[in-house]
Amino acid sequence: MPSHIFTRLGQWDESIETNQRSARAEPDSNAAVHPMDYMVYAYLQQGRERDARRVIDRAIQNSDQFYGGTLGYNFAAMPARYAVERSAWAEAAALRLPVRAAPNVRALTHFARAVGAARQGNTAQASADVDSLAVVKGLLVAANDSYWATVVDAQRLAASAWIALASRDTARALQLARSAADLEETFEKHPVTPGPILPARELEGDLLMSLGRAADALTAYEKTLAREPRRARALWGAARAADRAGNTAAARQRYAELLDVMAKADATREEPAAARRYLASH
Numbered sequence: 001m002p003s004h005i006f007t008r009l010g011q012w013d014e015s016i017e018t019n020q021r022s023a024r025a026e027p028d029s030n031a032a033v034h035p036m037d038y039m040v041y042a043y044l045q046q047g048r049e050r051d052a053r054r055v056i057d058r059a060i061q062n063s064d065q066f067y068g069g070t071l072g073y074n075f076a077a078m079p080a081r082y083a084v085e086r087s088a089w090a091e092a093a094a095l096r097l098p099v100r101a102a103p104n105v106r107a108l109t110h111f112a113r114a115v116g117a118a119r120q121g122n123t124a125q126a127s128a129d130v131d132s133l134a135v136v137k138g139l140l141v142a143a144n145d146s147y148w149a150t151v152v153d154a155q156r157l158a159a160s161a162w163i164a165l166a167s168r169d170t171a172r173a174l175q176l177a178r179s180a181a182d183l184e185e186t187f188e189k190h191p192v193t194p195g196p197i198l199p200a201r202e203l204e205g206d207l208l209m210s211l212g213r214a215a216d217a218l219t220a221y222e223k224t225l226a227r228e229p230r231r232a233r234a235l236w237g238a239a240r241a242a243d244r245a246g247n248t249a250a251a252r253q254r255y256a257e258l259l260d261v262m263a264k265a266d267a268t269r270e271e272p273a274a275a276r277r278y279l280a281s282h
Contacts, residue, residue, distance in 0.1 A: 007038060007194045010230025012261065015042040015194075033059055034192070037074035037081075041194040044085040045232045047265025047272070052082055073192050076105045080112040084198050085233060092116025093125060104148040107136045108197050111155035115198065118162035126163050130156055147187065154184040158200040161207060170211065177204040181220070185227070195231075199224050205237050214244035230261050236271050239278070248282055255279055 006015035019035035019042070036055050043052035056078045076098050083092035093116035095109050114129035133156040140149035157180035164173035181201040189195060205220035221238035225231060235258040242251035255275040262272045 004038075004191065004194075007042065008189075008229075010045070010228070010261070012042040012045050012230070015039075033072060033074045037077050038194045040078045040081055044081060045230065045261060047232065047262040047269040049082075049086065049266050049269070056082060073102070073105050073108070076101060076109055077193060077197065080108055080197050083116065084112050087233075089116040089119040093120055093122060103136045103139045103143075104145075104152065107133055107148075107152045107155060110136070111152075111159055112197055114159035115162055115203070118159060118166050121166050123163050123166050126159065126166070130159050130163065133159065147190065150183065150187055151190075154180050154200050155197075156180075157183065158198075158203050161203070165207060165210070173207060174211075177207045180204070181223075195228055199228055199231075199234070201227070202231075202234050202237065205234070205241065209237065209241055209244075214241045215247075217241040218245055218247065218250065230257065232258065232261055232271070235261060239275065243278065252279060252282055 006012075006018060016039055019039040022035035023032045023039065036059050040052045040055050043049075043055065059075055059078060080092070080095060083089075083095060092112045095113050095116070097109055097113075098106055110129040110132045114126045114133070117123075117129065118126035133152055137149050137152045137156065140146075140152060157176050161173045161176035161180060164170075164176055177200070181199075181204045184196065184200040201220050202224040205217045205224065208214075208217035208220055218238055218241035221234045221241055224234040225238065228234060235254050239251050239254035239258055242248075242254060255278045259272055259275040259279070262269065262275075265272050
């Protein structure tokens with residue numbers, strides 16, 4: 001599928017166009033939701049929140065005929081992406097849990113909820129969702145599904161890092177974040193998804209930034225971009241981390257790339273304006 005290649009290269013316009021064609025080809029079929037998830041992902045990289053929301057709303061309207069009452073991976077992924085890609089942590093924490101869904105599908109919602117809750121300081125909810133991730137991992141191991149069991153374990157570790165940080169256990173938070181990212185980088189992306197709900201290495205960068213370790217955060221964001229080229233959240237993180245670390249050349253490079261990626265962003269997005277201000281003054 002050409003759109004998979006475009007996604008892996010960060011060619012968002014091309015990804016959107018090919019996935020639009022795929023979705024139109026079978027508008028009433030179970031297959032249509034797969035390109036819709038890829039479309040949502042690409043729109044969010046470009047900061048086109050309204051376009052992403054329209055795709056999600058269309059999927060919701062057709063969910064019964066798409067899934068026959070059983071929630072699929074891409075359908076559950078879209079609202080989770082919409083929350084976390086925008087760093088809307090309260091929205092992520094409030095995501096509805098799927099009732100009829102495979103274990104790996106339930107896991108992605110638990111993960112988004114856990115990270116969202118922990119980043120809001122709600123460690124009780126975050127811990128409950130992390131406990132659910134451990135249960136899901138056990139089910140996947142029992143089913144001999146080693147791929148998704150590993151994915152879920154990386155999600156569990158990444159979310160646990162934010163619980164540790166909220167609990168002021170900085171050393172454990174750093175160790176968990178690094179372990180999650182190292183584990184996630186041992187496997188390749190599954191074709192069902194355009195990418196992780198949030199890359200663990202990117203979350204490590206966020207955590208390092210919150211601790212004032214900008215140079216280390218820049219390293220984490222750059223590692224994310226090596227695996228996920230032209231990913232908006234990682235570009236934004238890398239640009240700000242480089243600026244705070246005093247690395248003007250890297251900050252200019254990443255702000256310029258971010259400005260290119262988000263050239264069509266909604267006017268409400270702060271990143272393009274911030275990038276323009278930085279480039280004009282440096």
